[in-house]
Amino acid sequence: MSDSADVLLQKANRLLASAGKGGLFNFFSGGSEDKYEEAADTLVKAAGALMGDGKYKEAAKTYERAAQIYNDKTDKDTRALAPRTYIEAFKMYIYKPRDLESAARCVDFATHYWSRNNNVYMAANKMEPMGDAYVAEVQEIKDKERIMKLRQHAVECYESAAKWFTLTTNANLANRNKVKAAEHAAMNADYQRAAKHYEELAIASKASTTFMRGYFLSNGLCHLAAGDTVAMERALLEYPDHDPGFKESHEGKLLVGLAAAQEAAELNDFEAAEAAYVQSGHSKTQYNQMIFELISRAKKTIPGQAESVENFMGKPVEEPVEVAPANAEADMY
Known part of the structure; x- marks a missing residue:
């Protein structure tokens, strides 16, 4: 620890x-609220010094201590410093090795404070990075149970961010978080939840046929990966209501072909439909990895494929993998 800290x-x-002595002592030396505020300000400076020394966890705890004092011991105006100071603590907690539980605690306080005080944009803007922190941790661990739990937390963060961004009428940021929520729900095999997000994204993308078809494709692939033939049949009937040309599109032909092959349990037909889609110009790139991951999972539902099918990243389908967000906009951080 540096001398300064x-x-x-x-x-x-x-x-x-x-400040805690009270009575005449504080009467003559200044009010206790002023002392608490000065103490919190000093802790913030100490946290900055600790951060400069690379002592991120100590800095995080010091920021959090300052935030608690701002919130519990100061006047209303000064109390507004609490959520921002909690966010500074959050930033320190997500340095490796991450302390995600403490990071989430700080973000939860800040976002609840802002949402209660009609600043939902700030709440959304900080909930998304919390989701990203969970995802970053997923990329570095192998424990499947923990991976699924962290993905679940990430999905919840992205859903909250999307809801709050929607309230601010910021459709682009809301949709970006819905995409993230959908993808990580799908990676957790929570296909119904993912399909719902993809359907909402598609319907909201009427201005862009390309985006609409991409989201409808993801929606349908979620139904196929879940082996839900009823939902798939219903979806194929409903897509043309929003996009009359969907049935003849590459996306539409792929879904029809895969659905028919899945229902007939014909692996050759399934692979032929996938090959036709690839030959139409849709190769496996970082921008559509999720599509091919879902195709791989849908293939697994065909009898006899559970043990033999591998996904596009060369790992068994049962093992969660990380994918690049499809149709996501540039990162704002």
Whole structure:
């Protein structure tokens, strides 16, 4: 610990001790609220010094301590510093090795504060990075149970961010979070949840036939991956209501071919439909990895394929994999 951080922490502790004495002492030396505010300000400076020393977890705890004081011990105006200070703590907690539980605690306080005070944009803008932190952790671990749990947390964060961005009428950011929620729900085999998001995205994309068809394709592939033939049949009937040309599109032909092959349990027909889609110009790239991952999972539903099918990344289908967001906009961070 640097001398600067050490000195600042000692000063903050003295101020806190003084503020807690109350009575005539604080009457003559300044009000306790002022002392608490000064102590919190000093802790923020100490946290900055700790961060400069690369002591991120100590900095995180110090920021969080300052935020608690702002929230619990200061006046209404100063209390507004609490959520921002919690976010500074969050940023430190997600440095490796990440402390996601503490990071989530800080983000939850900040986002609830802002949402209660009619600043839902700030709430959404911080909930999305929390989801990204969960996903970053997923990429670095192998425990399947923990991977699924972290993905679930990520999906919930993205859904909250999408809801709040929608309230601010920021459709682009809302849709970006819906895409993330859909993809990670699908990777967790929560196909019904993913399909719902993809359907909403498609219907909201009427201005772009390309995007609409891409989202309808993802929606249909979720039904196929789930082996839900009833939902797939219904969806194929409904897609043309929104896009009259869907049936004759590459996406439409792929879904019809895959659905028929799945129902007939014909692997050759399934692979032929996939090959025709690839030959139409839709090769496996980082921009459509999710499509081919879902195709691979749908193929697994054909009897006899559970043990033999591998996904596009060369890993068994049962093992969760990380994919690049499809149709996602540039990262804003």
